[in-house]
Amino acid sequence: MGKILENYGSLLLLLVGITLGSIVGLWLPSWVDYLKPLGDIFLNLLFVSIIPLLFFAITSSVANIEGENKLGKTIGIMGSVFLITIVIASAATVIALYLFPVNAGMAPASAVANPLEDSDATWGDRMVSFLTVNEFNNLLSRQSILAFVIFSFLVGISARRAGDKSKAFIAFTNAANEVMKQLLLLLMKAAPIGLGAYFAYQVKTLGPQLFGFYAKPMALYYTFGIFFFLAFFTLYAFIAYGKKGPAVFWKNNIVPSLTALTTCSSLATMPANLVAAKKIGIPPAIANVVIPLGNTLYKNGSAISSILKIYVAFSLLGWNFFEATTIVTAIGITVLVTIVAGGIPNGGYIGEMLMISVYSLPVDAIPAVMIIGTLVDPLATMLNATGDTIAAMLVTRFSKEPFVPQEEEPA
Numbered sequence: 001m002g003k004i005l006e007n008y009g010s011l012l013l014l015l016v017g018i019t020l021g022s023i024v025g026l027w028l029p030s031w032v033d034y035l036k037p038l039g040d041i042f043l044n045l046l047f048v049s050i051i052p053l054l055f056f057a058i059t060s061s062v063a064n065i066e067g068e069n070k071l072g073k074t075i076g077i078m079g080s081v082f083l084i085t086i087v088i089a090s091a092a093t094v095i096a097l098y099l100f101p102v103n104a105g106m107a108p109a110s111a112v113a114n115p116l117e118d119s120d121a122t123w124g125d126r127m128v129s130f131l132t133v134n135e136f137n138n139l140l141s142r143q144s145i146l147a148f149v150i151f152s153f154l155v156g157i158s159a160r161r162a163g164d165k166s167k168a169f170i171a172f173t174n175a176a177n178e179v180m181k182q183l184l185l186l187l188m189k190a191a192p193i194g195l196g197a198y199f200a201y202q203v204k205t206l207g208p209q210l211f212g213f214y215a216k217p218m219a220l221y222y223t224f225g226i227f228f229f230l231a232f233f234t235l236y237a238f239i240a241y242g243k244k245g246p247a248v249f250w251k252n253n254i255v256p257s258l259t260a261l262t263t264c265s266s267l268a269t270m271p272a273n274l275v276a277a278k279k280i281g282i283p284p285a286i287a288n289v290v291i292p293l294g295n296t297l298y299k300n301g302s303a304i305s306s307i308l309k310i311y312v313a314f315s316l317l318g319w320n321f322f323e324a325t326t327i328v329t330a331i332g333i334t335v336l337v338t339i340v341a342g343g344i345p346n347g348g349y350i351g352e353m354l355m356i357s358v359y360s361l362p363v364d365a366i367p368a369v370m371i372i373g374t375l376v377d378p379l380a381t382m383l384n385a386t387g388d389t390i391a392a393m394l395v396t397r398f399s400k401e402p403f404v405p406q407e408e409e410p411a
Contacts, residue, residue: 017192018199025203032204035197042194053180055152060173062156081394082298089300090331093307096224102216145354198367225379240393252276260385269385270295281403282392294388299338301380306334309369
């Protein structure tokens with residue numbers, strides 16, 4: 001019991017905050033005007049921390065990568081596997097939402113124009129505005145986060161290319177990255193109060209229908225997530241290891257799955273994944289690269305929830321999600337979110353800020369996006385964590401390396 005409280009304590013506190021906020025919004029609406037500033041303060045603190053957090057996290061990660069030829073080949077195949085399967089997860093979620101819409105009966109929170117429906121903007125104009133800015137000071141705005149992410153990657157690559165001359169700079173970014181991680185952990189201690197206050201405001205504004213709206217995307221996420229876990233992971237195991245693949249994978253995936261559910265931590269699941277990889281027969285040279293990097297960069301559960309969050313935000317605002325431009329942008333954002341969120345405590349919130357910035361979402365949609373991300377966390381963690389082993393199996397297959405299970409001896 002103590003272990004469960006330790007692992008899920010922050011989630012439980014957030015649920016308590018949301019529950020209390022709901023009670024205030026329903027039965028004490030006169031209090032909401034006094035509580036809403038607490039939510040505004042929390043969100044503003046998150047917003048101002050995003051830019052330095054992203055810069056130091058991305059720059060230090062890229063600058064510290066070391067590689068050799070064989071490692072480079074493995075990383076290249078791994079990157080392709082990560083990208084393709086994340087796009088598949090995202091596209092499958094879009095299809096599920098199209099077939100089983102979850103916004104029935106939900107009135108839009110506000111009549112806000114969708115910036116992606118600007119008829120005067122061409123595809124080229126949109127790409128330029130998403131990916132670049134024309135002045136350095138514009139990089140420091142959260143409205144230009146995509147451009148800032150690209151800039152941070154380029155700085156990290158440049159630091160690597162500078163060799164020994166950049167050692168002091170890399171040491172500084174490593175230290176600053178740790179400082180910003182601690183800052184985010186500190187800010188997130190206020191999440192139950194901040195999001196609870198904002199939820200009180202939403203309940204007062206939208207009324208009891210809000211609860212039904214959250215229940216529908218939750219039901220879809222857990223239903224589709226379990227289907228994806230069973231069906232797609234089985235398919236990937238078959239592609240990787242033939243007829244033996246599904247049986248071998250599921251036999252050795254029980255412990256990692258339970259570990260992910262009970263700890264709600266991908267990092268805590270990594271040792272179990274490494275043991276499972278050894279029993280499945282994934283070569284150590286692949287498992288020891290793909291699983292640790294996948295723990296940071298490869299997140300099927302986050303990909304599914306990212307698409308769902310965008311859909312929910314669009315539903316709240318009365319926007320049409322099923323436009324080609326919106327879907328392509330959503331999948332692109334999802335790929336970035338799975339990278340940005342990795343390796344940062346509570347990094348899912350930063351990924352959500354990225355999505356909010358790209359779509360220029362109004363404040364009304366922000367708490368909904370954050371709350372859904374919290375509520376789906378247990379299943380998302382299981383999908384994120386156990387997907388690393390599947391990815392390692394696929395990398396083994398496409399690297400043309402043999403599977404050598406633990407009980408078998410190499411020829």
